[in-house]
Amino acid sequence: MVDTKVSFFVITILFAIHHSDAVVTFSAPTGISSDAVTLTVDEDLDVDGTVGTFTAADDASAGIEYTLAPGSDSGFDIDQASGVLTITSALNYESGTTSYTVTVVATDDADSTDTATVVVTINVQNVNESPTITPFDKAVFKADKTGAGAVIATVAATDPDAGDTLTFSISGGNTGNMFTVDGTEVKVATGKKLDASTQNYYTLTVRVKDAGELMDDTGLVVGVFKCPSSAISISANSLTTFLLILGAFIVRKTV
Ligand SMILES: [Ca+2]
Numbered sequence: 001m002v003d004t005k006v007s008f009f010v011i012t013i014l015f016a017i018h019h020s021d022a023v024v025t026f027s028a029p030t031g032i033s034s035d036a037v038t039l040t041v042d043e044d045l046d047v048d049g050t051v052g053t054f055t056a057a058d059d060a061s062a063g064i065e066y067t068l069a070p071g072s073d074s075g076f077d078i079d080q081a082s083g084v085l086t087i088t089s090a091l092n093y094e095s096g097t098t099s100y101t102v103t104v105v106a107t108d109d110a111d112s113t114d115t116a117t118v119v120v121t122i123n124v125q126n127v128n129e130s131p132t133i134t135p136f137d138k139a140v141f142k143a144d145k146t147g148a149g150a151v152i153a154t155v156a157a158t159d160p161d162a163g164d165t166l167t168f169s170i171s172g173g174n175t176g177n178m179f180t181v182d183g184t185e186v187k188v189a190t191g192k193k194l195d196a197s198t199q200n201y202y203t204l205t206v207r208v209k210d211a212g213e214l215m216d217d218t219g220l221v222v223g224v225f226k227c228p229s230s231a232i233s234i235s236a237n238s239l240t241t242f243l244l245i246l247g248a249f250i251v252r253k254t255v
């Protein structure tokens with residue numbers, strides 16, 4: 001016959017084991033180890049966009065609460081209930097900061113001493129961004145018969161991506177292929193000559209394109225006038241003044 005005291009002791013132990021709260025353990029996101037995970041996000045992730053979803057559990061009936069530990073890099077937040085880690089400010093690969101570290105803590109709702117932590121390395125991945133072409137602030141006027149190779153304007157653009165290759169072209173308004181782009185210079189094309197009697201102004205669209213085919217356009221007005229003087233540039237706002245001067249010149253030549 002089994003001793004009554006021994007039986008009571010065994011039953012007590014079994015009861016305690018059955019009802020003990022297991023340790024909180026992370027199971028997601030993918031690649032998570034016991035205490036670390038590395039995640040990668042694109043630099044153009046929207047603010048409030050998801051970096052990753054953390055899941056932890058134990059066998060208790062109470063839920064799990066997710067928080068970021070003090071000392072975590074700023075710019076991130078985690079939903080207390082869902083474990084979704086998000087960004088709270090825009091990322092920028094070109095800023096020079098391409099990696100962040102936060103520590104995610106999962107806490108058993110029923111026992112605040114039952115926690116698990118994971119150190120999260122967040123690597124920011126470069127994304128190609130569009131170039132921006134510098135608008136022309138002046139219409140350009142060139143004398144009639146200006147020949148091939150004459151520089152009409154110099155074009156410029158910026159691109160957030162360091163070292164990106166920018167290529168300029170004329171994408172519109174180039175009647176008769178009168179103009180071409182040589183590097184950053186808009187020129188009268190080979191074999192061409194401006195002829196005011198045929199066309200006395202052009203409304204060009206100048207385009208910049210980066211290595212990833214992203215692009216930006218701006219307008220360039222080129223006027224052609226019959227005048228013996230060298231080419232001039234004039235503010236678009238002063239066009240009326242220019243035309244008055246030109247009119248006076250023509251009158252003087254014809255009287
Ligand atoms: Ca970029």
Ligand SMILES: [Ca+2]
Nearest residue numbers: 129161164210
């Ligand atoms: Ca770019």
